[in-house]
């Protein structure tokens with residue numbers, strides 16, 4: 544078993560730390576946020592991630608998982624150091640802000656006096672690992688005995704534990720000159736996963752970094768593709784859901800990630816495609832990724848379009864209208880509201896004069912911190928009380944299961960836009976609701992009445 548330190552205990556780091564302890568390793572989670580550390584030490588996950596609390600608590604109780612803010616303690620303790628800090632978009636630019644990753648290396652390296660491997664997990668622009676390797680050579684007292692490898696993470700929020708313990712693949716980028724120790728240590732750490740025949744791809748540093756950013760670029764492209772089809776379906780009076788179903792049967796295309804709606808958000812896809820474009824530009828390969836500008840533009844257009852649709856359904860003006868927004872998280876089974884399309888739409892509706900009340904099963908607290916001026920309700924029914932229009936913007940199961948009659952009794956007008964095409968249209972229409980989906984004939988009928 545290996546002594547592991549994980550730097551950054553957010554969505555990625557806390558999950559990785561808990562899951563590595565679950566595999567039997569001794570793990571130390573390191574963060575600069577003392578409030579977060581206090582919660583984790585008490586076995587509490589500071590965000591909502593199904594199944595994580597159980598794993599965390601079990602391993603904290605077993606003494607295999609501890610937390611600290613001390614880099615000295617981490618340097619003395621671990622043989623493998625995972626970097627899982629944030630790489631957000633820089634303010635006013637497309638590029639990734641690498642200050643936190645740099646901070647970890649600059650603080651940790653001078654403390655490494657014996658052999659160690661640093662595994663980068665954060666999503667970084669290609670070339671970052673090579674640059675950090677040079678810094679390590681300068682900063683680490685153990686010199687060449689400290690190796691840097693890149694081990695990108697592909698977990699999805701909402702499925703973080705299962706994706707970490709049963710990933711589709713493991714990818715490891717190693718420095719060609721020193722290759723060997725990092726790969727062997729990774730094989731030890733992930734031995735139980737590899738025993739389950741999880742594909743393990745060992746490559747150079749640059750390719751490993753690019754595997755991550757290109758995977759996210761592909762996923763973003765797939766979503767924008769279907770949203771572009773939704774636009775065409777709306778114009779043509781066709782049904783994008785049927786279209787996705789039908790093209791998805793072709794195994795080369797596949798049905799997954801073809802859900803049209805209000806587009807992608809979160810702490811990954813939007814900022815990662817922008818950072819990818821910025822980096823390609825620095826490398827002189829910007830032309831290769833100009834299509835990602837369109838992917839981004841289609842995506843952002845979904846949000847504007849939803850606000851326009853709401854305005855049109857309400858007869859041309861949002862001023863004074865009461866709008867219930869069901870869903871604030873960027874996706875279901877998460878409390879993450881980073882770049883959430885739902886919350887962004889709620890904010891725009893309010894700016895245009897609507898009185899907006901938001902309900903989300905898990906993300907109210909985070910939403911309030913970001914958009915304090917919106918109204919928040921403790922249930923879907925409360926949010927819809929007196930509403931002229933109801934919007935479903937995150938496809939929580941709870942919303943799929945809503946009773947159209949129960950909600951119909953509290954709203955002022957039975958009008959609903961399903962921004963994620965997640966509700967049973969017939970069921971709602973039978974109960975007297977005017978129902979609009981995305982990229983569906985209903986939406987086109989509504990479009991033509993504009």
Ligand SMILES: NC(=O)c1ccc[n+]([C@@H]2O[C@H](COP(=O)([O-])OP(=O)(O)OC[C@H]3O[C@@H](n4cnc5c(N)ncnc54)[C@H](O)[C@@H]3O)[C@@H](O)[C@H]2O)c1
Nearest residue numbers: 551552553554555574575576628629630643646665666696
């Ligand atoms: N969230 C995901 O699902 C996911 C999946 C795959 C990859 N990633 C990538 O992983 C990275 C982290 O993402 P996240 O969503 O977990 O971010 P996050 O904001 O939830 O967590 C980052 C954590 O790092 C801590 N931190 C900042 N500076 C530090 C320092 N110097 N030392 C120690 N800790 C420090 C912060 O306090 C915070 O707790 C990003 O590069 C992201 O793109 C995220």
Ligand SMILES: O=c1ccn([C@@H]2O[C@H](COP(=O)(O)OP(=O)(O)O[C@H]3O[C@H](CO)[C@@H](O)[C@H](O)[C@H]3O)[C@@H](O)[C@H]2O)c(=O)[nH]1
Nearest residue numbers: 696697698699700766800801802806807808809811873874
């Ligand atoms: O058909 C779809 C699928 C997703 N989405 C939206 O796309 C966004 C991202 O969804 P998802 O990819 O499931 O969530 P993340 O947790 O952000 O995971 C992505 O970003 C992570 C961070 O890089 C990667 O590790 C994952 O592999 C990658 O899926 C969300 O707003 C979804 O609502 C759609 O609109 N339509």
